[in-house]
Amino acid sequence: MKICEIEKHLGAKALTCLGLLDRDVTSACGSDMMSDVLAFVKDQAVLLTGLVNAQVVRTAMMMDMLCIVFVRNKKPTQEILDLAEENGIVIMTTDKRMYDACGILYSNGLNGADING
Amino acid sequence: MADVLKLHFDVDGDDFTSAGEASADVKKRLRLMGYDPEIIRRVSIAMYEGEINMVIHAGGGVADVSVYPDKIEIVLEDKGPGIPDIALAMSEGFSTAPDTVRSLGFGAGMGLPNMKRYTDELHIDSKVGEGTKVTMIVNT
Ligand SMILES: Nc1ncnc2c1ncn2[C@@H]1O[C@H](COP(=O)(O)OP(=O)(O)O)[C@@H](O)[C@H]1O
Ligand SMILES: [Mg+2]
Numbered sequence: 001m002k003i004c005e006i007e008k009h010l011g012a013k014a015l016t017c018l019g020l021l022d023r024d025v026t027s028a029c030g031s032d033m034m035s036d037v038l039a040f041v042k043d044q045a046v047l048l049t050g051l052v053n054a055q056v057v058r059t060a061m062m063m064d065m066l067c068i069v070f071v072r073n074k075k076p077t078q079e080i081l082d083l084a085e086e087n088g089i090v091i092m093t094t095d096k097r098m099y100d101a102c103g104i105l106y107s108n109g110l111n112g113a114d115i116n117g
Numbered sequence: 118m119a120d121v122l123k124l125h126f127d128v129d130g131d132d133f134t135s136a137g138e139a140s141a142d143v144k145k146r147l148r149l150m151g152y153d154p155e156i157i158r159r160v161s162i163a164m165y166e167g168e169i170n171m172v173i174h175a176g177g178g179v180a181d182v183s184v185y186p187d188k189i190e191i192v193l194e195d196k197g198p199g200i201p202d203i204a205l206a207m208s209e210g211f212s213t214a215p216d217t218v219r220s221l222g223f224g225a226g227m228g229l230p231n232m233k234r235y236t237d238e239l240h241i242d243s244k245v246g247e248g249t250k251v252t253m254i255v256n257t
Pocket of ligand 2: 166169170223224226227228229
């Protein structure tokens, strides 16, 4: 699924790296606990979260993720947006809740990630 | 030695927002040096968890990274409260982090287990009341 399709499915609005919206992603994860995200491995490229701080972007950077979706209309600060822009990460916001946002993407073919055993 | 790259970072214990800057910097440099992405990811995740630990549990510290021809070594040293029971601290889910830290997305008790999982060697030296030294090695 292309990042711009995620935007469309979620009625979301991309705020950073608008030149990277045609990149393809194959898996996603949803969590508010960054340590849990860091415990996953492999190529989940999209993080859906209700947590909004700079460490969300850093976690995505460490995991080589391409896109962060802030759910429930959470508004990232300029500092967060700048960090994502500098590091090539697309940030988008949606008014959908976590469960709904994940369900919509999943039912449209974006799978979860393997858990590192 | 010309083939050893050494990097030093002060990790500020008062600024949660900047936590992880050192790990991000190391990640960028390793990328420029052409390391395998999987090696880079393992190094940066392990160092990031360690950096976060110094900030949330120990009031900050210092990080030293040495890039050898065959391995990358990360040493994190703090003058925090120390870890009374290292085996207990290493178990998945164990955390003394307060709710304020959990509301920031950390304190799931997965940090040390992640650091062990992503590195080839993890050594923890800790003395209660004096501080903690964490040494991690990733073979390249
Ligand atoms: N640098 C440190 N100084 C003091 N205590 C630490 C340090 N690192 C880890 N700990 C202790 O070990 C526990 C487990 O660490 P970790 O697995 O990273 O989980 P978390 O950071 O989510 O609590 C922490 O809750 C803390 O009690
Ligand atoms: Mg931790």
